[in-house]
Amino acid sequence: MSLAPHPETGSAPLPPEPRPDSxxxxxxxxxxxxxxAIKRGPRRQSAEAVAATQRDRLFDGLVHEVAAxxxxxxxxxxxxGAAGVTRPAFYALFAGKEDAFLATYRHGTAVLLRLMDDAYAGAGPDWTTAARAALRTLLEVLASVPAFARMALVEIDAAGPAARDERDLLLSRFHRFFHPAxxxxxxxxxxxxxxxxxVVAGIYGTLRLRVSQGRTAELPRLLPVLTYAMTAxxxxxxxxxxxxxxxxxxxxGVTAPCAVDPARPARGDD
Incomplete structure (x- = not known):
């Protein structure tokens, strides 16, 4: 499989991403x-599999380094260094730090939204119960991965206009939990x-403040007041x-930071 340069970034495009819920x-x-670890020897992995593994390790390495x-x-x-990936391999996947940050943010928020979708859909037809389930998932998953919470809620402000545009797009996607039920x-x-x-902006701002204060572990405690803010x-x-x-x-509690049910299609963005 040949990877041609991306027409906008000039970097080689990412290999096909695994489903965000896997x-x-x-x-x-x-x-x-x-x-x-990358397998060597006669049973070594394909170039595509190596690139996918390197990308995932770089996602994790970037989150931890940016958070720290x-x-x-x-x-x-x-x-x-945090990912155990060489600089040439990094630049084969991303145009630079901003490009890598954006890819990590998009991938991570896709995983988070799928988790919330699953909680919302699994809570039954009552909107209050479903909305509370999605909100609880958001709070507990962010608390379980504090490095991602800091990278995605706090450090995104320093990552430039494109990152802030991605943040605004994410906030618009949270509207799906208010429509149509x-x-x-x-x-x-x-x-x-x-x-x-x-309401969405207020909830987001409250979460960002707690994370910026180093109080990410406290996010699940906000469920009652944020449920009131979301429903009243x-x-x-x-x-x-x-x-x-x-x-x-x-x-x-919601403890697993990994989405489930890969066979079910994702909800559309409202």
Whole structure:
């Protein structure tokens, strides 16, 4: 398989990505994971398989280095060292640090959204229950992989305009958890859409603040108040309070940072 340069970045394109629900969240493993060692000798892996393994290790290495050093201070050399991948191999996959950051962010948020989709769909037809399940998954998965949480919520601000555009696109995708099952607010359709945007932005800002303060492990504790913030504008304060109390009751945690059910198609982006 020949890899021609990407027309925009000039770098070789990534090999076909594994489905986002078949791999852990970037940063959940060390880049130098011995289980992903490149096989040598007569049974060595194909060039495509080697490139895919190197890419995944670089995803993990980048998350850990950016979380530890900050985007500006994390050098390509550091990322390669954390992943156990050479600089020539890095540049065969990415045009540079920004390109690698964007690819890691897109891949990681695809995994996160699939996890939330699965939780939302598996919670049943009641919108309040489904929305709370998706929100709980978001909080607990981010808490379980704090390096990704910092890279994706905090350091993305330093990664340039393209990264911030990706962040804005992600926030628009969170609207899928508000449509079409939830009750409408008493506002006009245009104002109702703006209300959803406001709720999403408020939740995101709260998470970013906690992560920037080094309090990522506390994110699951925010479930009751964020459930209220997510539901009360549409259901009213009484129903929002009941939803928050149900969230406070707890239950089995979401601990695996890896999405499941690879056979089921992903939900479309709303």
């Amino acid at each position: 791999t852990p969240l970037p940063g959940a493993r060390p880049g130098r994971d011995p289980e992903r 050093r900050g985007y500006d201070n994390a050098r390509v050399t550091d990322i390669c 939830r009750p409408r607010s008493p506002l006009s359709p245009e104002e109702d859409d703006l209300l959803v945007t406001t 504008p549409f259901l009213g304060p009484g129903a929002g309070d009941r939803a928050a109390r149900a969230a406070d009751a707890g239950g089995p």
